[in-house]
Amino acid sequence: MRTTPSHTPGPEDPAGGVPARPARLIRNEAATEIPVHLLFRDAPTPVPVPLGPAVVGRRQGTGEQPRPRRPVAARHRPVPRVDPDLVERPARVLPGAAGVLAGACGAAGCLATSWWAGLVPPSAAQSLGLPGHAGAGLGPAQWAAYAGAGALALFGLGGLARGRTGRAWVLGLFGRYRGTVRRSGLLWVNPLLLRRRVDVRLRHWRSEPMAGADASGVALRVVVLVVWRVRDTARATLGVEDHEAYLRACVEAALVRVPVETPGGAGGSAGAAGDALTRLVTADAGPVGLEVYSVQPLRVEYAPEVASAMHRRRIAALDAQYRASVLTSVVDSVEDTVTRLTTRGLVELDDRERKALVKDLTVAFCAGRGEQGP
CATH class of the missing domain: 3.30.479.30 (Band 7 domain)
Known part of the structure; x- marks a missing residue:
């Protein structure tokens, strides 16, 4: 809107006198639209704010700059995390017959080494069907054969295990997961592996x-x-x-x-x-x-600390419910009685007599209910 200064002579403004203060008069009272950018032309250039779901746009005609909205963190419970590589997989096992066969071979090797070293008496050798042999005793070769045959027997028989339905073994070696056995029956499992039995039934x-x-x-x-x-x-x-x-x-x-x-x-x-x-x-x-x-x-x-108080509260609620039901029943009975008497023309009552009759019937019905008990 435009304003123009004007000089109006006054009593103190004779010729050569002091001029009066100029006044501002509104020449046009019609409101005109002022561009928003003119209001802020002397202000520094605002930093552009990207508009998106996290920004509130400015309102029309206010010159208000967009205000970024504080992002609201998603409310969720933290989910426990486990190593993603730790997933059940079947372990490598052999049928139990393989362990029995390895144990038998190891025992046979120990017997043959004893016969080779001459430690088997001739009578025992004949009973076993072995030819007589006069060994030279235990030497390095005999000890090596004993060690190999004994290790084979222990390794074969020590790995025998019986799998059961509804049970599983979790196998590990030096702290590393090696697989799970869910099979049943006689199995051979590497005896060097650590076994942990787990119940997988419902x-x-x-x-x-x-x-x-x-x-x-x-x-x-x-x-x-x-x-x-x-x-x-x-x-x-x-x-x-x-x-x-x-x-x-x-x-x-x-x-x-x-x-x-x-x-x-x-x-x-x-x-x-x-x-x-x-x-x-x-x-x-x-x-x-x-x-x-x-x-x-x-x-x-x-809980024990609130059981007694809640019990009393429950009893009070039941008593109030019973009293309300009794009162409702009495009111219904009184209303039905008065309606029947007036409808059939047995009595003609004005307002005072009706109120007295209602009062007497209510007292009578309440006394009858009290005598009957709950």
Whole structure:
């Protein structure tokens, strides 16, 4: 908008006098649009801010520069990480017949070396069908043959193992994972490998009372039933120190996050709590090779420190509910009685008489209910 200075003569502005202060008068009252860039032409050039999902655009006509929005971190629970190379794979084993054959060959080699050294009596050699031989005693060659045959016998017989259905062996050598044996029957496993037996059957675990809470934050004691099994023996054995203790910790953590149905609560919340517990425990136990099928609350009771107070509260709620039901029944009975009397024309009542009749009937019905008891 434009303003023009004007000189208006006043009483103090005679010829040769002091001129009065110039005044600013608005000649045009119509509002005109002022470009935004003119308001900030003396300001330094703003730094360009890239517009995107994390930037709020400026509002029209305000001259406000775009303001970057602080990125909001994604809210998620940290997932436990295990070595990605630690995955179950089958180990190399041989049938048990190979170990038996190697042990038999080693025993036969020891017997032949004894006969070669002349340590077998002639009578025993004849009974075994061996020709008589007068050996020169134990020399370096005989000792080497003994060592080889004995090592073969020990290596063959020491590697025999019996695999069972529902059980597995996790094999390791010098701290390195070498595979898992899930086969059953007589097997030969390298005796130099360290064996760890793992139960891979479907298992049920009934917990002891654990700490929990309901939707209102009241402390509870919850007993849960967990159905689970070991899916990846390598991660369950080598990924954590004790996978059973880890599963217990996962269940306790889930009970803290999920509200459980209180005693006498709504029946529909029990299934929802079980589903939520199952999802949380499955997500936590999956990375360590455990497969969880179900986590269901079996028994829910109040914690000892709040049990007495909640019991009194429950009794008071039941008493209030009973009183409300009695009052509703009395009111319905009084209304039905007065309606029938007036509808059939048995009595004609004005407002005062109706109120008196209602009062008397209410007292009578309440006294009758009190005599009958709950």
